[in-house]
Amino acid sequence: MAAWSERLAGVRGVLLDISGVLFDGGEDGVIPIPGSVEALARLKRSQLKVRFCTNESQVSRKDLVVLLRRKGFDISEGEVTAPAPATCLVLKERGLRPHLLIHDGIRSEFDHIDTSNPNCVVIADAGESFSYRNVNKAFQVLMELENPVLISLGKGRYYKQTSGLMLDVGAYMKALEYACGIEAQVVGKPAPEFFQSALWEMGVEAHEAIMIGDDIVGDVGGAQQCGMRALQVRTGKFRPSDEHHPEVKADGYVDDLAEAVDLLLQHAHQ
Amino acid sequence: MAAWSERLAGVRGVLLDISGVLFDGGEDGVIPIPGSVEALARLKRSQLKVRFCTNESQVSRKDLVVLLRRKGFDISEGEVTAPAPATCLVLKERGLRPHLLIHDGIRSEFDHIDTSNPNCVVIADAGESFSYRNVNKAFQVLMELENPVLISLGKGRYYKQTSGLMLDVGAYMKALEYACGIEAQVVGKPAPEFFQSALWEMGVEAHEAIMIGDDIVGDVGGAQQCGMRALQVRTGKFRPSDEHHPEVKADGYVDDLAEAVDLLLQHAHQ
Numbered sequence: 404m405a406a407w408s409e410r411l412a413g414v415r416g417v418l419l420d421i422s423g424v425l426f427d428g429g430e431d432g433v434i435p436i437p438g439s440v441e442a443l444a445r446l447k448r449s450q451l452k453v454r455f456c457t458n459e460s461q462v463s464r465k466d467l468v469v470l471l472r473r474k475g476f477d478i479s480e481g482e483v484t485a486p487a488p489a490t491c492l493v494l495k496e497r498g499l500r501p502h503l504l505i506h507d508g509i510r511s512e513f514d515h516i517d518t519s520n521p522n523c524v525v526i527a528d529a530g531e532s533f534s535y536r537n538v539n540k541a542f543q544v545l546m547e548l549e550n551p552v553l554i555s556l557g558k559g560r561y562y563k564q565t566s567g568l569m570l571d572v573g574a575y576m577k578a579l580e581y582a583c584g585i586e587a588q589v590v591g592k593p594a595p596e597f598f599q600s601a602l603w604e605m606g607v608e609a610h611e612a613i614m615i616g617d618d619i620v621g622d623v624g625g626a627q628q629c630g631m632r633a634l635q636v637r638t639g640k641f642r643p644s645d646e647h648h649p650e651v652k653a654d655g656y657v658d659d660l661a662e663a664v665d666l667l668l669q670h671a672h673q
Numbered sequence: 674m675a676a677w678s679e680r681l682a683g684v685r686g687v688l689l690d691i692s693g694v695l696f697d698g699g700e701d702g703v704i705p706i707p708g709s710v711e712a713l714a715r716l717k718r719s720q721l722k723v724r725f726c727t728n729e730s731q732v733s734r735k736d737l738v739v740l741l742r743r744k745g746f747d748i749s750e751g752e753v754t755a756p757a758p759a760t761c762l763v764l765k766e767r768g769l770r771p772h773l774l775i776h777d778g779i780r781s782e783f784d785h786i787d788t789s790n791p792n793c794v795v796i797a798d799a800g801e802s803f804s805y806r807n808v809n810k811a812f813q814v815l816m817e818l819e820n821p822v823l824i825s826l827g828k829g830r831y832y833k834q835t836s837g838l839m840l841d842v843g844a845y846m847k848a849l850e851y852a853c854g855i856e857a858q859v860v861g862k863p864a865p866e867f868f869q870s871a872l873w874e875m876g877v878e879a880h881e882a883i884m885i886g887d888d889i890v891g892d893v894g895g896a897q898q899c900g901m902r903a904l905q906v907r908t909g910k911f912r913p914s915d916e917h918h919p920e921v922k923a924d925g926y927v928d929d930l931a932e933a934v935d936l937l938l939q940h941a942h943q
Contacts (some may be wrong), residue, residue: 533805539840542831546838560852561812568816570809570852577851578844582830 407670410654414632414671416452416607418598419443421467421483422459422562423617423639424660425476429565433470436638438661440475446664447477451671454605455483456598456614458557458591458621460527460572462508464488484601486556486591487512490525493590499552501525504541504575506532523552526579526587528559528572538575545583553579557591559621563640592618593625602629613654613671615663617641624651634663677940680924684902684941686722686877688868689713691737691753692729692832693887693909694930695746699835703740706908708931710745716934717747721941724875725753726868726884728827728861728891730797730842732778734758754871756826756861757782760795763860769822771795774811774845776802793822796849796857798829798842808845815853823849827861829891833910862888863895872899883924883941885933887911894921904933 404410419425425443426433447453455478459467464485471478487509494501494516502521503513506529513525524541545551559571576587591597602612609630616622617639626633635645635653638660646656657663674680689695695713696703717723725748729737734755741748757779764771764786772791773783776799783795794811815821829841846857861867872882879900886892887909896903905915905923908930916926927933 529805531805533808535799535801535803535840538803538844542840542844543837546831560854561816567813570805570812570848574808574812574848574852578840578848581847582840582844584830 404655407655407666410632411613411667411670413611414451414613414667415611416454416602416605416613417446417667418454418456418601418605418612418614418626418631419660420592420614420616420618420622421455421457421471423641424615424636425471426474427563427565427639431565433474434565435474435476436659438659442659442661442664444477445668449668451667452605452607453482454601456592456601457483457485458528458559460486460509460556460591461506461530463512465511466508484597484604486597487527489597489600490554490556490590491516493554494523494525499523499554501554502541502544504529504532504537505556506530522548523554524579525554525556526572526576527556528562529575530569533570533575538578542579542582545579545585551583551585553583553585553587555587555589555591557621558587558589558593559618561640563617568640592616592621593628595625595629598626598629598631602631613667615660619645619648619651619653623653627651627654636660636663674925677925677936680902681883681937681940683881684721684883684937685881686724686872686875686883687716687937688724688726688871688875688882688884688896688901689930690862690884690886690888690892691725691727691741693911694885694906695741696744697833697835697909701835703744704835705744705746706929708929712929712931712934714747715938719938721937722875722877723752724871726862726871727753727755728798728829730756730779730826730861731776731800733782735781736778754867754874756867757797759867759870760824760826760860761786763824764793764795769793769824771824772811772814774799774802774807775826776800792818793824794849795824795826796842796846797826798832799845800839803840803845808848812849812852815849815855821853821855823853823855823857825857825859825861827891828857828859828863829888831910838910862886862891863898865895865899868896868899868901872901883937885930889915889918889921889923893923897921897924906930906933
């Protein structure tokens with residue numbers, strides 16, 4: 404691999420994944436990854452632009468920011484690109500009235516959306532709410548539509564909690580796709596439109612931006628397909644086999660956010 | 674289409690799907706499809722050989738036969754090819770110890786199988802037992818295996834109950850395949866080995882046999898791929914669009930089992 408100075412030259416903006424990069428989730432809430440609070444603070448004091456780009460879809464953007472601030476992270480709601488608000492825009496634009504297969508923690512994001520007489524299904528990381536009854540109800544709604552529309556908030560395979568790996572929305576999206584013979588529309592990483600909206604809001608072009616995430620496909624692969632660079636952290640859902648992924652190669656692998664920030668502050672923007 | 678006499682000429686053996694052909698399932702149990710009890714009786718009085726080939730994986734073969742006999746169907750356990758007994762053979766042959774993601778109604782089929790320290794996952798139509806917790810546990814078992822093996826009892830998309838369409842095992846098989854990045858091994862229709870074992874037990878060669886089912890892909894397509902003929906009944910999970918399926922064309926479409934038997938008794942074995 405080329406030297407870090409070469410790989411990070413010209414970076415002006417940093418997109419940060421949240422879960423698995425800033426913190427690990429667990430039954431007892433949010434547990435900061437060691438060094439990440441300080442690393443974020445250093446990054447935000449630098450000349451680099453910073454924005455957060457998450458597929459979090461169990462809690463609202465507002466509640467997520469409250470949780471993180473309580474742990475000392477320097478983050479505000481306006482700095483976060485998340486799939487639920489992006490989905491609401493899509494629903495309004497297209498006159499769609501969703502049946503919601505979501506976690507109660509994110510229901511408030513859809514407060515102003517008409518959900519009567521649904522003509523599509525929106526699926527998010529519903530966690531325990533992915534009961535057979537709930538998933539089957541979404542399936543039945545889709546099968547009754549002449550043109551079934553399924554919108555998925557991300558398509559992650561799994562994420563990591565302190566108690567172990569947890570199935571993410573992508574698995575249930577695939578179940579509904581197969582059962583109904585349809586293809587879902589993904590709002591969230593790795594959809595290019597989602598990264599592009601985050602870049603636009605940060606005011607940085609793709610070739611000047613770098614993504615830092617724990618998901619080799621959703622974060623690293625997705626960002627690279629948009630023309631960005633991307634680092635994978637060895638925290639969160641990272642698995643050693645990711646460094647030999649058959650299709651995606653990160654621009655660098657770092658132990659954690661702290662190492663990524665060290666390298667960026669040393670080599671970027673030159 | 675050719676005349677029925679041509680399409681059915683030389684048929685000596687009949688494989689019957691059970692759910693959606695003999696009965697519709699509901700919350701209140703088994704509801705015979707009108708005319709099917711009598712049609713089966715007539716078929717069994719004829720010179721044609723008859724065997725049942727089902728993907729039923731919510732109840733044991735024994736309990737299924739008891740339910741059906743109670744409704745007047747002429748059926749015995751030895752006449753039924755079903756995925757659970759076939760799976761037990763596979764597990765024993767390969768020294769596999771399964772983690773079971775199944776319905777309690779079929780657990781007795783696995784009574785003699787070692788399930789300690791699992792080195793594979795077996796998934797069946799678990800119905801309400803497809804809770805997030807249970808599906809996630811199966812996922813975690815697979816992710817901890819060096820060579821994850823997933824065996825699925827069929828890969829049906831959905832089946833029909835009197836209350837509506839219900840997600841079948843195939844949807845959850847796809848969820849686990851995607852989350853783990855693996856491919857399941859299917860025991861049941863449409864796996865060719867499964868049809869072949871049913872033919873072997875009936876003592877009839879594929880070109881002399883016909884399948885009657887309500888599933889255009891699992892029953893009709895699967896049987897045809899084995900060199901059998903196949904009729905689709907317009908009962909059970911049949912949907913009008915099946916008659917224009919892009920990939921599978923049945924050798925005939927009939928209203929129900931009664932019509933299929935009328936035609937077979939008139940035209941087969943000539």
